[in-house]
Amino acid sequence: xxxxxxxxxxLVTEKLVKRFDEALAVDExxxxxxxxxxxxxxxxxxxxxxxxxxxxxxxxxxxxxxxLLGGKDVASLAPYERPFNMMFQSYAxxxxxxxxxxxxFGLKREGLAKEDIKQRVGEMLDLVxxxxxxxxxxxxxxxxxxxxxxxxxxxxxxxxxxxxxxPLGALDKKLRxxxxxxxxxxxxxxxxxCVMVTHDQEEAMTMAGRIAVMSKGxxxxxxxxxxxxxxxxxxxxxxxxxxxxxxxxxxxxxxxDRCAVQTAIGEIQVGHGVSGALNMPVAIAVxxxxxxxxxxxxxxxxxxxxxxxxxxxxxxxxxxxxxQASDVKITEANTSRHDxxxxxxxxxxxxxxxxxxxxxxxx
Amino acid sequence: MxxxxxxxxxxxxxxxxxxxxxxVFFMLPFLIxxxxxxxxxxxxxxxxxxxxxxxxxxxxxxxxxxxSIFRNAQDGTGLFHTIYIEAYIRSIWYALCTAVxxxxxxxxxxxxIARSKASVRPALLMMVMLPFWTSFLLRVYAWKGxxxxxxxxxxxxxALGLINEPIQMLYTNVSMLVGMTYVYLPFMVxxxxxxxxxxxFRLLEAAHDLGASPFRAFWLVTVPLSKAGIVAGFMLVFIxxxxxxxxxSLLGGPENIMIGRVVWDEMFTSNNWPRASALAVVxxxxxxxxxxxxxxxxxxxx
Numbered sequence: 001x002x003x004x005x006x007x008x009x010x011l012v013t014e015k016l017v018k019r020f021d022e023a024l025a026v027d028e029x030x031x032x033x034x035x036x037x038x039x040x041x042x043x044x045x046x047x048x049x050x051x052x053x054x055x056x057x058x059x060x061x062x063x064x065x066x067x068l069l070g071g072k073d074v075a076s077l078a079p080y081e082r083p084f085n086m087m088f089q090s091y092a093x094x095x096x097x098x099x100x101x102x103x104x105f106g107l108k109r110e111g112l113a114k115e116d117i118k119q120r121v122g123e124m125l126d127l128v129x130x131x132x133x134x135x136x137x138x139x140x141x142x143x144x145x146x147x148x149x150x151x152x153x154x155x156x157x158x159x160x161x162x163x164x165x166x167p168l169g170a171l172d173k174k175l176r177x178x179x180x181x182x183x184x185x186x187x188x189x190x191x192x193x194c195v196m197v198t199h200d201q202e203e204a205m206t207m208a209g210r211i212a213v214m215s216k217g218x219x220x221x222x223x224x225x226x227x228x229x230x231x232x233x234x235x236x237x238x239x240x241x242x243x244x245x246x247x248x249x250x251x252x253x254x255x256x257d258r259c260a261v262q263t264a265i266g267e268i269q270v271g272h273g274v275s276g277a278l279n280m281p282v283a284i285a286v287x288x289x290x291x292x293x294x295x296x297x298x299x300x301x302x303x304x305x306x307x308x309x310x311x312x313x314x315x316x317x318x319x320x321x322x323x324q325a326s327d328v329k330i331t332e333a334n335t336s337r338h339d340x341x342x343x344x345x346x347x348x349x350x351x352x353x354x355x356x357x358x359x360x361x362x363x
Numbered sequence: 364m365x366x367x368x369x370x371x372x373x374x375x376x377x378x379x380x381x382x383x384x385x386x387v388f389f390m391l392p393f394l395i396x397x398x399x400x401x402x403x404x405x406x407x408x409x410x411x412x413x414x415x416x417x418x419x420x421x422x423x424x425x426x427x428x429x430x431s432i433f434r435n436a437q438d439g440t441g442l443f444h445t446i447y448i449e450a451y452i453r454s455i456w457y458a459l460c461t462a463v464x465x466x467x468x469x470x471x472x473x474x475x476i477a478r479s480k481a482s483v484r485p486a487l488l489m490m491v492m493l494p495f496w497t498s499f500l501l502r503v504y505a506w507k508g509x510x511x512x513x514x515x516x517x518x519x520x521x522a523l524g525l526i527n528e529p530i531q532m533l534y535t536n537v538s539m540l541v542g543m544t545y546v547y548l549p550f551m552v553x554x555x556x557x558x559x560x561x562x563x564f565r566l567l568e569a570a571h572d573l574g575a576s577p578f579r580a581f582w583l584v585t586v587p588l589s590k591a592g593i594v595a596g597f598m599l600v601f602i603x604x605x606x607x608x609x610x611x612s613l614l615g616g617p618e619n620i621m622i623g624r625v626v627w628d629e630m631f632t633s634n635n636w637p638r639a640s641a642l643a644v645v646x647x648x649x650x651x652x653x654x655x656x657x658x659x660x661x662x663x664x665x
Contacts, residue, residue, distance in 0.1 A: 059568055079571040080580075092569035096587045105583075106573030157573065 010035035016065035025051040027217035040208035048217040085159035089166040091150035093138035100134040124152040164196035234363035238285040271355040290357035291332040304352040400640035428641035458604035469551035477559035539615035551596035558592025
């Protein structure tokens with residue numbers, strides 16, 4: 001496919017705004033999506049991710065801003081004129097048409113020759129392994145099969161961008177995990193640029209190459225799953241993606257390669273610098289799995305604190321300890337790195353983390 | 364299917380009520396009608412004779428009541444050239460026209476209501492049903508006032524200078540169709556609305572997304588999905604219109620006699636109860652056939 005030098009910013013939104021009456025649903029969103037990547041819009045309900053997706057599809061008209069596909073503004077095109085196809089959360093399969101007709105629907109609108117339609121629908125049915133079900137009606141299929149029909153239907157027209165609205169939202173948990181990989185495999189096989197919307201961070205992390213975390217209509221951070229998890233840009237992202245311990249405090253030391261923050265549990269040292277003024281309020285985010293817990297004081301000189309074990313939750317592959325230190329509750333998730341079977345409720349413990357574990361958050 | 368845990372006598376009672384109703388008020392009158400349609404005309408005291416002959420003790424079915432519907436005995440012009448057949452055909456034609464008109468007017472109507480905000484829908488539906496609160500006759504008479512030679516519409520057209528003298532609108536087929544369409548429109552709107560309001564709006568979005576223009580999406584998705592509503596509305600208009608008596612007599616022309624009027628005339632003018640009954644039985648047949656088609660269609664949905 002000719003991209004005309006727009007591979008890295010194939011699909012771009014420029015200061016995209018959507019206002020419903022007085023409510024600002026999408027607030028100046030700038031995104032740049034690379035051709036062929038799976039890009040996730042992640043956020044809780046009401047954060048504007050669905051509205052953003054619906055603007056890409058053409059169902060909502062942007063209040064202002066531009067949507068560029070390969071450098072061309074598509075914001076003024078009606079949904080039926082856009083080379084975008086969407087897989088709906090509810091699948092929106094046509095109940096009066098059989099599976100074959102559902103997949104052929106978009107192709108027929110293009111006025112393709114009968115033979116071409118037949119071949120393309122055949123390919124799609126093969127791709128999602130539903131060839132034996134071609135003559136069934138949607139309601140005769142299971143949820144997972146319906147989802148695959150919806151995928152096949154949205155891929156049949158070879159869209160330039162595939163939009164997925166909560167692609168796994170309608171499936172139960174067990175099926176979801178299995179389907180995640182199946183879906184990614186199919187999308188990667190086809191090589192289509194894909195924008196998905198999800199509220200499920202796990203889904204976004206496993207499926208997407210890059211994630212945009214959204215809240216209140218704004219994009220807070222864009223990055224790979226690892227970047228977003230390891231280096232959250234602010235408190236919201238840190239809290240939204242995975243579990244996190246946030247320690248509020250003030251910056252007490254700021255050097256190019258390290259800094260320290262005075263918090264309620266004591267001074268926390270972090271192995272990176274921040275460009276900020278001393279005594280400015282900041283927070284430190286520490287992931288639970290990076291905290292070690294011991295009955296005896298570990299042989300380290302900083303980031304060691306004491307507390308009392310309040311809760312222990314058993315999850316099979318790991319245990320979670322809730323430790324009370326002064327006024328702060330700290331969560332520690334142990335991934336069987338060392339034996340903790342002798343630690344029990346109300347034990348006084350030491351916990352520590354390396355200075356590479358913490359991330360200073362200014363916002 | 365779930366089995367309801369209702370004690371047997373209770374269950375029998377619940378099922379028994381509608382059955383009894385149907386037997387007493389539908390089955391029995393129909394059997395009486397069927398009986399009368401096979402006997403001889405009576406006199407002023409009893410309008411029909413018994414089916415058995417007291418003197419010979421034999422049963423005598425008078426098929427002539429039915430034959431005379433289909434065959435003109437007097438001039439022998441052959442089968443189906445009778446005023447009855449003409450009246451049937453005319454009734455079917457005008458009932459069809461009314462149903463089609465109601466569909467054409469009612470569909471956008473229902474679509475509009477179903478697509479409006481949920482908060483205003485009850486008010487809009489109320490407006491559809493409001494005319495039912497006034498007497499049916501009053502509403503038909505109102506059309507007389509509108510369509511008469513000196514009526515509102517003619518006077519308006521003359522005042523606007525569009526016509527010089529009144530156009531005959533009342534007592535024509537047009538005025539009859541206007542009246543029937545007006546009266547039966549809600550019977551089309553309500554089932555269509557009930558169907559359209561359930562439709563998933565996202566299906567239309569999906570159709571747009573796949574390249575269907577709004578018109579194509581309507582034709583390929585909305586219309587097929589509202590088929591059950593269209594059939595129900597059509598039947599609800601067509602069936603009562605077929606036997607409609609009051610509106611054609613009040614608004615229709617004198618030369619175009621509907622089957623309802625014919626039955627009336629046979630019954631009360633010619634005092635020929637058996638033939639009137641035979642005409643009614645044939646008409647029930649005419650209604651049952653479209654009904655059977657209707658049930659065939661709705662049965663297919665399941």
